[in-house]
Ligand SMILES: O=P(O)(O)OC[C@H]1O[C@H](OP(=O)(O)OP(=O)(O)O)[C@H](O)[C@@H]1O
């Protein structure tokens with residue numbers, strides 16, 4: 001393929017462009033930098049793998065321009081498996097490396113859809129005596145929420161459609177697309 005991504009032909013339409021993601025990430029980092037300017041020991045960013053990996057990398061670099069010092073940790077949890085709806089069963093595939101007691105923690109999520117993953121994770125983190133726990137999520141589907149979750153920093157509210165790209169997968173694919181889009185119906189029929 002000479003021009004464009006391998007997957008472009010599978011995309012019905014783009015919802016959020018690469019440029020919009022870049023601008024919004026800088027904006028969110030600016031807000032967080034202002035809110036945490038007073039925090040001496042910095043911020044512990046907790047990335048929820050795998051979907052949030054792209055946002056984590058770009059958000060951390062944006063904070064690096066004028067934000068507080070950050071440390072990075074990663075949790076792998078999964079509830080979607082190969083499908084397009086949450087199984088409702090959250091599994092920990094990888095836990096945090098270090099104790100978060102006394103730390104200011106920011107959970108970095110790609111998307112809040114039903115809210116099941118995040119509500120489970122916040123409950124899990126609550127027992128670990130962090131100084132504070134907030135959430136930054138690049139995307140949220142306000143009409144899909146089944147469990148209300150407190151997300152302080154939200155990038156974009158998007159429609160209730162299954163989306164892929166910028167970390168978000170369908171059956172582990174499409175994560176590397178630099179934008180977020182909706183798949184053509186025939187892609188689901190192929191599976
Ligand atoms: O609000 P919810 O309905 O719970 O959906 C949001 C979660 O679902 C996705 O993860 P997934 O389980 O697909 O794992 P992945 O990040 O490895 O793709 C996404 O990355 C969020 O973590």
Ligand code: HPA
Nearest residue numbers: 113161162163164168169
């Ligand atoms: O719309 C979505 N796309 C991909 N993964 C997801 N996990 C929750 N919602 C989504």
Ligand SMILES: [Mg+2]
Nearest residue numbers: 051080081169
């Ligand atoms: Mg997934």
